[in-house]
Structures are given as C-alpha cells and as structure tokens.
Amino acid sequence: xxxxxxxxxxxxxxxxxxxxxxxxxxxxxxxxxxxxxxxxxxxxxxxxxxxxxxxxxxxxxxxxxxxxxxxxxxxxxxxxxxxxxxxxxxxxxxxxxxxxxxxxxxxxxxxxxxxxxxxxxxxxxxxxxxxxxxxxxxxxxxxxxxxxxxxxxxxxxxxxxxxxxxxxxxxxxxxxxxxxxxxxxxxxxxxxxxxxxxxxxxxxxxxxxxxxxxxxxxxxxxxxxxxxxxxxxxxxxxxxxxxxxxxxxxxxxxxxxxxxxxxxxxxxxxxxxxxxxxxxxxx
Amino acid sequence: xxxxxxxxxxxxxxxxxxxxxxxxxxxxxxxxxxxxxxxxxxxxxxxxxxxxxxxxxxxxxxxxxxxxxxxxxxxxxxxxxxxxxxxxxxxxxxxxxxxxxxxxxxxxxxxxxxxxxxxxxxxxxxxxxxxxxxxxxxxxxxxxxxxxxxxxxxxxxxxxxxxxxxxxxxxxxxxxxxxxxxxxxxxxxxxxxxxxxxxxxxxxxxxxxxxxxxxxxxxxxxxxxxxxxxxxxxxxxxxxxxxxxxxxxxxxxxxxxxxxxxxxxxxxxxxxxxxxxxxxxxxxxxxxxxxxxxxxxxxxxxxxxxxxxxxxx
Numbered sequence: 013x014x015x016x017x018x019x020x021x022x023x024x025x026x027x028x029x030x031x032x033x034x035x036x037x038x039x040x041x042x043x044x045x046x047x048x049x050x051x052x053x054x055x056x057x058x059x060x061x062x063x064x065x066x067x068x069x070x071x072x073x074x075x076x077x078x079x080x081x082x083x084x085x086x087x088x089x090x091x092x093x094x095x096x097x098x099x100x101x102x103x104x105x106x107x108x109x110x111x112x113x114x115x116x117x118x119x120x121x122x123x124x125x126x127x128x129x130x131x132x133x134x135x136x137x138x139x140x141x142x143x144x145x146x147x148x149x150x151x152x153x154x155x156x157x158x159x160x161x162x163x164x165x166x167x168x169x170x171x172x173x174x175x176x177x178x179x180x181x182x183x184x185x186x187x188x189x190x191x192x193x194x195x196x197x198x199x200x201x202x203x204x205x206x207x208x209x210x211x212x213x214x215x216x217x218x219x220x221x222x223x224x225x226x227x228x229x230x231x232x233x234x235x236x237x238x239x240x241x242x243x244x245x246x247x248x249x250x251x252x253x254x255x256x257x258x259x260x261x262x263x264x265x266x267x268x269x270x271x272x273x274x275x276x277x278x279x280x281x282x283x284x285x286x287x288x289x290x291x292x293x294x295x
Numbered sequence: 296x297x298x299x300x301x302x303x304x305x306x307x308x309x310x311x312x313x314x315x316x317x318x319x320x321x322x323x324x325x326x327x328x329x330x331x332x333x334x335x336x337x338x339x340x341x342x343x344x345x346x347x348x349x350x351x352x353x354x355x356x357x358x359x360x361x362x363x364x365x366x367x368x369x370x371x372x373x374x375x376x377x378x379x380x381x382x383x384x385x386x387x388x389x390x391x392x393x394x395x396x397x398x399x400x401x402x403x404x405x406x407x408x409x410x411x412x413x414x415x416x417x418x419x420x421x422x423x424x425x426x427x428x429x430x431x432x433x434x435x436x437x438x439x440x441x442x443x444x445x446x447x448x449x450x451x452x453x454x455x456x457x458x459x460x461x462x463x464x465x466x467x468x469x470x471x472x473x474x475x476x477x478x479x480x481x482x483x484x485x486x487x488x489x490x491x492x493x494x495x496x497x498x499x500x501x502x503x504x505x506x507x508x509x510x511x512x513x514x515x516x517x518x519x520x521x522x523x524x525x526x527x528x529x530x531x532x533x534x535x536x537x538x539x540x541x542x543x544x545x546x547x548x549x550x551x552x553x554x555x556x557x558x559x560x561x562x563x564x565x566x567x568x569x570x571x572x573x574x575x576x577x578x579x580x581x582x583x584x585x586x587x588x589x590x591x592x593x594x595x596x597x598x599x600x601x602x603x604x605x606x607x608x
Contacts, residue, residue, distance in 0.1 A: 024366065027399045034396045046383065116380035119347055120441075123376075124397040125369035290347040291309070292378065 031126045032134035039138030043104055044145070052103050052143075055096045056150040059087050060157065067157045077162050077169060081178070084158050085243035088151065088182050093189055093237050094218070097147055101193035102211050104143050106201035108135040109285070116292045129282045136198055136278065143190035148183050155179050174242070181242040188240065192233035192270050195277040202284045236270040239263060297359045299323055300344065300449065300480060305353030307339055313504040314339040317353070320509060322482065325496035326475045329484040330597050336504040337484040338377060341451050344482070345374045357449055358480075370398065373442035377453040379434055381426045387413065387437045388422040394441050412444030415470060417463075431458035439467065449480040456485055468494055492593040500596065508596070515596050522599045523547050523561040526568065529585040533558035536581045540571065559589055 043049060066072070072080060109132075112118035121131055159166035159175060169175045196214060200207040221232040229235050238244070240263055300322040307314035315336040329337040342348040343355055346362025355361065360368045381390060391412055395405035413419045416436040421429065426437060435458045442450060452471075456464050472494050475481055485491040498515055500507040508515045529552075530536050537549040537558050546568075548561035562568040569586075576583045 027366070030399050031397055034393075034399075038393055042383070112382075115383065116378050117382045119376055119378060120382065120394065121397075122347060123345060123369060123374050124394060125366050125399075126397055127365055287349065289349060290342065 028127065028130045032130050032137070035121075035126065035131060035134035036138040036141065039108065039135050040142055043107070043138060043142035048107070049103070052100045052146060055100045056146040057153075059091055059096075060150050060154045063154045063157045067161045071161045074162060074165055077159075077165055080158055080162075081169075082243065082245060084155065085178075085241065086245045087154065088185065089238075089241055089245050092147060092151065093185065093234055094215075096150075097143065097186065097189040098193055098211075098215065098218075100147060101139070101143055101190055102197050102207070105136075105139045105194045105197040106207045106211075108139055108198060108201070109288075110201035110205070110207065113290075113292065119290045122288075122290060128285045128288070132198075132281055132285045133278070136194060136281075139194050139198070140187075140190050143194060144187050147186045147190065151182050151186055152179070155182070178242040181240060185237050185240050188267065188270050189233065189237055191274050192236070195274040195281070196233065199277050199281045199284070202281060202288070230269060231273065233270065233273070236266040236273075239266040297356070300357050300482065301355065302340075302343075303354045305343060305350045305355055307343055307348060308351045314348075315343070315501070315504045315506075318501075318506050320499065320506070322480065322497070322499075324475075324478050324480050326471065326481045326483060326494050328491050328495040328498050328593060329482065329501060330498050330593055331501040331507075335502045337501060338453055339504075340499075340501070341374065341376075341453050341482065341484065345372060345451060347374075347376075369447075370445065371447055372449045372451065373445065373447035374451040375438045375442035375453065375455055377457070379431070381434070381437075384425070384427075386423050386425055387418055387429070387433075387440075390426060390437060391441055391444055395444060398445055408444050408446070412440040415443065416440040417466065432460060432463055435459055436463065436467075443470075443474070447479075449482070450474060452481065452483045452485075454485055455483060456490060464490060495593060498593050498596060512593060512596065523563050524565045524588065525559055525561045525590040525595075526565075527552065527557055527559050527585075527587050527589040528572070528583060529557040531556070531582045531584075532580070536575065536583075539575055539581075540568070556584075 109118065112121070122128065124131075155175075159170050162169070170179075197207060197211065200210045200214070204210050218232055218234045221229055221235055300320070302318050302320040305318045306316050318336075318340065329340060331337050339348065343350055344357060346365070346368070357368065358371055360371060362368050385393070388409060391409040392405055395408050396402070398405075400408075410419070413422050416439050418433065418436050418440060421433060426434060429437065435455065439452070439455060442452070455467060455471075459467060468490055471481055471483070475494065475496070483491055483495075492512070495512060497509070497511050499509045500515070525548075528536060533551055533556065537546075537551075537560065540546045540560055540562075541549065545563045546560050547563060548559075550559040552558060560568070572583070572586065575581055
C-alpha cells in the first residue's frame, strides 16, 4: 500500500463525517427557517400556486393533457432551471459563507475544531439539501396538481404512461441543477463581496453558451441539464433567450460532466477557504 | 509538545497597512496581558495566534500546534473575540450546545459542558433566551462561556471586560485567576489596565505594530531605568521622611498620601534610594510601616513606554 493511501486511510474520516453532519443539520435549519428564505420559497412555489389555481378554478379540457405536459416541461426548462433554481441557489449558497461574513458570525465556525474543508463541504451539502427540498417538493406538487386535474386520464398517464419517468427526470435535473449552481455560487460568494454582478455574468454566460465553441459549452450548468430533460421544448420569442441548444450528449456523459465541473469548483473553493481571513471591517 | 505560545519573527500586512512587524515572543503558561493603544496590533496578534488571519511572514505555534491543524488546535485553544455578533436566532444555550456538538462530542457531553460553561459565567437563568435580547454584558459573558466550555488549555481573550458591570468584572477576573492557577495560558488584551494588572504574570507592550517590551511587569519596569520610579512609604512622619530623602538622594518628587500616613517619593536611583531608606529607618527618627513600588504596574509601564494614559475602569 502506498504511503499516500495509508495516510489517507489514517485520517479521522468518522469524526469529519460526524462534524459535517452536525454542521449540515444546523445550516439546513438556518437555510429554511428564516424570513430571509421567504423569497426562495416564493421562487420555488410560485408556479405551483398558478397550477393549483388552474386545478381549482379553471380546469383544462381532457384533450389538453399533452399540451399541459409540454407546459410542465416548459416550466421546468424555462422557469426552474434558468430562473428559479438559479436565483434560489444564489440566495441559499451565497449566504453560507459570505452571508456569515456580512453578519460577522463566520469566525465561530473557524474557531471550532473542524477542518475548513469539512466546514465548506458540510455547508455545501446543507445548501443542496435545502434547495432540493424546496424545488423538488415544488416540482412534485406542481406535477401532482397538473395531472390530478385530468382525473383517471391523468392517473393513467402518470402511473401507466411516461408520467413518473418524466417526474424522475425533472427531479434529477433539479438535484443536478442545485449541485451545479450551488457550487458555482458558493465559490463566487467567496471571491466577490457582492456575488450578484458575477451571478448576472453567469446568467449571461448560460444564455450565450450555445453559440460558444464545443469546449466552452462544457463550462455551463444549463447545457448539461438540457440533455437530461425528458421533453425538449423549443423556446420562442423571449423564451428563446432562455433556451439552451447544444449538440446532443448522452445522459451519463451530461451527469458525469456536470459532477466533474462541480468537483473542480468545490476543490478550488476548498483551497480558497483554507486561506480565508476574517476581516469584517472590509465587508 | 512544548507548553509555550511561540511567535517567530511574525509580520502581518493588510495590503500596504502594517498589522504587526517582526514580532518574536515565547509565552509560558500564566496570564499574559497585551497592552497598547487602539490600532496597535493587539487584536491582530490574537487573530494570528488563532488562524483568523494568516501571517505575511514568520511562524506561530501554540503548544506546538498550528491553526492549520484545527482538529487538534481548537481542542486546546478557546478564543473570546471582540466581535459582538452571533449567528441569527440562537438562544444562549443553542450557541454553546451547537458549538460543542461541532467538536464531535456526544450530545450528553455537549449538554454537560454547555451547562457547566453557562454556570461558570452566571448565565444559566438566561440560557434559553434569544441572544439578540441579551444586554452587552450578557453577550460578553456568553462569548466567554463558549470560549471556555470545552476546557481549553489556552484561552485568548480580546477585551473580555468590555461591557461588564463592576461585579461581573470582579467575577470574570476571579475566573481568570482560577484558570491561571490551573496551569492554563491566558492571553488577555484589555484597556482596563488597573484590573487586569492584578492578575497578570507578564505584559507584552505593543504600539504601531511593533513590540516595545515583554516580560514580567517588574522586569519590564526595571528596564525603564531612565524613568523615575515612584515608591509609597507608609510611616508616622511622612514630611520628615520626605525632607530627609530630598537632602540625601536624587528624589525628584514627593507627594503626601491623602490620609497623611504616607508619602509618594519619585527617585531616579532606586537602588541608592532603598539603601538610604534603610539608614533612615535604623536611625529611628521615622517609624516605617510599609514600602511598596507605586508605579510598578502595567499602567505606569504603558505610560512610560507608549506615552499615553492607559484606560481606567
């Protein structure tokens, strides 16, 4: 066994796991149970509220099921991926480090006997969990209300047709979107005092990414997610700006590519947090 | 493992602004007071010691450990910072308990230590109130409780008496004394020199980022030979004593004690002063009850070396 591997195995992994879990628990509570998270709830559940209103007061005729399936795909593709998850993750993940610096409370974490990498990864995990919980449950609810309005036909589509598979794909896209955007915004919030301008640049980058050379298209969260959508909706008018058109890629390549991108971003974030200094006066 | 806190030629620059410059220290266990005016580099030294800022050059170790190894380092070190801010929405209990859970200890141990920490600072009754509703003194106490809750061997305290009422100050000082007696390192910065002086074993004087002097209070004072030293002599005939000392020695100032049973004498030659005082005592003209240095303290050293008044309570 090489010395490096032996040294790796001798690390206190169980302690780090325990510490990470506890930090994540604390952070999930702070992410979700605060008034500041209200707008993330709004971003997640606004489409659900609209679908619910349709379900209660303005049911579509039975023949519109396939149209509504496309509408749902459009909501996931245009709204959740490009706006809801994007800005939701911006809110959640930029609070994790930068927010604590603004509130002057990050030093309590840095003075605990916890490796900074463990702290960062635990905070990241808490962010992913919080974002997936909000956006995943919003997607499930939206999906349920959408097909519930079609009664038996809806049940048939969901349980005996492609419905459940599509829901799984949407949830997978939501999870990967939260992981990808989360990692990017966590890093940006460590680099910039105000990550908003940088986030706008990322949004612009995602929009123009399809016209970039193939190599640069790989540095985009949305372009990977596009390949995982069960139904592809072509954008028209203003929605065309939010549509990512890239060369077809296999699903496993898209997932691996996104996870690889996330790993690189998180690795660099770990390097940054090791050098992080507490200088609240400059915040 | 060494039992010292060691700074080896440590410098810290914030861009072009000097934090501290080429500081070398070796602090044994006991109470060390960092003394210096605002902006002199006291907090920077403490932040460097605990890894909240990184040195531009030089090396720091605490009991042979560095903040780069936080798993071990922060089990031995507690730092009560000056930052008067807390994570949102927490009660005093949550603040301590959650901090202890992050150490990786069991819930039962964290519970026991959190309660003990709160008890030591006298905050058990307010434990389940939100910190946001605490007074300044209570917030100071809860920070102190968090710094000591895990039983560190090194306690770093940045202005720990700020915001405390006189009773709480006395209790905190008693706690610091007790911790020091248990063999702990206490590194304290405070502008309330009169109070900290009572429990300090040594002082580190710093101004403008430069180390001015370091050592036991007496030895640092002795090094300031060019400054007249003041001695209080308790006796039955202070006026007579003052006039004799003026004729025999290089006394530069005499001031009667307000109660009329003593005199403050300032001399430029302390050794000769004591020799002559012994002579007067043996003559029997003046009955001397007690002799004590009146400026062998942090405040006087601060004044002599840094040139301004240290703060008072």
